[in-house]
Amino acid sequence: MSNASRVVTSLASSRKAAQLYPAQHPSYREAMDALLNTVSDATAMGVLTLNLHEGHLYHESAVIADDAPGISAISEALEARRVESLGFKPEFTERDAIALVDVLSLRPSPDLDVEHELESRGATAVIVQFIEDEDEEEREERDRLRAQDRALYTRLVSTMRTLSEQVAQGATTDLGGAGEMVGSVLERLLTDKSAVLGLATIRGRDESDLFHSINVMIYTLTLGATMGLPEEGLASLGLSALLHDIGKAAFDHNDPGQADAMRVMHPTTGAEILSSLPLEDTAPMLVAYEHHMHVDGSGSPDRPADYVPHPFSRMVAVADRFTELTNPAPGVYGETPDRAIAQILHEAGTRHDPMYARLFAKSLGVFPIGCLVRLTDMSVGVVSDNGEDPLTPVIRVVYDTAGLELEEPFELQLAESGLRIIEVIEQDSLNTEVSDHL
Numbered sequence: 302m303s304n305a306s307r308v309v310t311s312l313a314s315s316r317k318a319a320q321l322y323p324a325q326h327p328s329y330r331e332a333m334d335a336l337l338n339t340v341s342d343a344t345a346m347g348v349l350t351l352n353l354h355e356g357h358l359y360h361e362s363a364v365i366a367d368d369a370p371g372i373s374a375i376s377e378a379l380e381a382r383r384v385e386s387l388g389f390k391p392e393f394t395e396r397d398a399i400a401l402v403d404v405l406s407l408r409p410s411p412d413l414d415v416e417h418e419l420e421s422r423g424a425t426a427v428i429v430q431f432i433e434d435e436d437e438e439e440r441e442e443r444d445r446l447r448a449q450d451r452a453l454y455t456r457l458v459s460t461m462r463t464l465s466e467q468v469a470q471g472a473t474t475d476l477g478g479a480g481e482m483v484g485s486v487l488e489r490l491l492t493d494k495s496a497v498l499g500l501a502t503i504r505g506r507d508e509s510d511l512f513h514s515i516n517v518m519i520y521t522l523t524l525g526a527t528m529g530l531p532e533e534g535l536a537s538l539g540l541s542a543l544l545h546d547i548g549k550a551a552f553d554h555n556d557p558g559q560a561d562a563m564r565v566m567h568p569t570t571g572a573e574i575l576s577s578l579p580l581e582d583t584a585p586m587l588v589a590y591e592h593h594m595h596v597d598g599s600g601s602p603d604r605p606a607d608y609v610p611h612p613f614s615r616m617v618a619v620a621d622r623f624t625e626l627t628n629p630a631p632g633v634y635g636e637t638p639d640r641a642i643a644q645i646l647h648e649a650g651t652r653h654d655p656m657y658a659r660l661f662a663k664s665l666g667v668f669p670i671g672c673l674v675r676l677t678d679m680s681v682g683v684v685s686d687n688g689e690d691p692l693t694p695v696i697r698v699v700y701d702t703a704g705l706e707l708e709e710p711f712e713l714q715l716a717e718s719g720l721r722i723i724e725v726i727e728q729d730s731l732n733t734e735v736s737d738h739l
């Protein structure tokens with residue numbers, strides 16, 4: 302057995318002894334003495350460093366075989382505390398030994414600061430390095446992309462605001478900006494679907510119509526991408542979704558007398574507006590006109606019995622319904638995303654085209670991104686990625702097991718955590734804004 306594996310083995314027995322016996326117990330003393338001796342032998346030539354790589358411990362470039370007792374327990378203990386390398390200096394004393402054993406027995410959690418814990422116990426001859434260096438970079442990159450995506454969303458809102466103002470004033474409308482924006486969203490969606498679906502959880506309080514159109518576009522494009530539509534088709538589909546309610550801009554939102562007219566007339570008005578524009582693509586006009594038509598012949602506007610709405614209109618209708626259910630007008634009770642999906646599936650064949658309803662449910666998953674969920678350990682988080690298995694998504698944990706808001710939320714791979722989702726919570730009942738956590 303090498304010196305390095307002897308150190309790990311005696312570290313494991315000391316840790317076990319510390320868990321079983323009080324400090325004065327002979328077995329504890331014995332284990333600590335053995336640890337001091339093995340470290341002293343192993344550091345005779347200088348610092349001894351153990352590195353953890355993909356679950357295995359290494360000394361220099363040689364792997365420490367985990368058939369010796371305690372080796373795997375120590376690699377697991379280090380990994381759980383995000384320790385990537387552990388160094389023993391030759392001046393390793395009893396105080397260092399006790400501190401190290403003690404800290405390796407603390408319950409691992411994202412808040413555990415191993416370096417600080419060692420220091421506060423007076424350890425001076427233990428050197429730790431953390432896996433976090435790489436994590437830090439990843440986190441910075443994620444923050445950078447998140448900021449970029451938020452900026453894209455803000456630009457979309459202002460493009461839509463300008464467009465709506467032009468429509469309201471009856472001015473010539475330029476759709477160039479909107480088309481470009483759709484292209485940018487599409488590009489991000491094809492590289493990072495989860496990030497873009499995270500954006501769709503943003504709720505506009507004051508200008509809810511603008512936010513609604515953008516979110517419907519995101520959900521429609523997600524459906525289109527799931528179906529494998531070519532990019533050209535997706536661009537047309539995205540623009541159609543973004544403009545589906547453009548007719549609403551022609552009505553005065555501040556006039557309650559116009560609310561009914563707007564609700565009933567906006568498809569026809571929207572189609573008229575779009576048909577007056579020099580737009581080669583006729584899909585946006587058709588979608589504006591048809592997006593409230595139900596497949597069973599109900600809905601509006603009235604039409605002959607054999608009228609078949611454009612596939613894009615049927616797709617937008619599903620995404621529109623999901624957005625309306627999860628994020629209704631201010632003051633109206635909203636459904637959780639999973640229940641909205643259930644509702645859409647329930648309406649398949651009457652209101653919705655069954656194929657699109659099912660594909661939409663498939664593309665969003667059992668727990669759609671943005672679902673606020675409680676886990677078996679009572680912690681609460683937001684679904685941030687669908688993951689491999691529909692029942693075990695990736696959760697961004699934001700409240701700990703005691704219900705306290707975490708200072709540093711962390712990402713939990715549910716599949717590997719041994720935890721399960723026990724319920725989906727309404728975001729308003731927790732008074733939190735899901736989009737702030739994605």
Ligand SMILES: [Fe+2]
Nearest residue numbers: 545546592593
């Ligand atoms: Fe509409």
Ligand SMILES: [Fe+2]
Nearest residue numbers: 517545546621
């Ligand atoms: Fe709509």
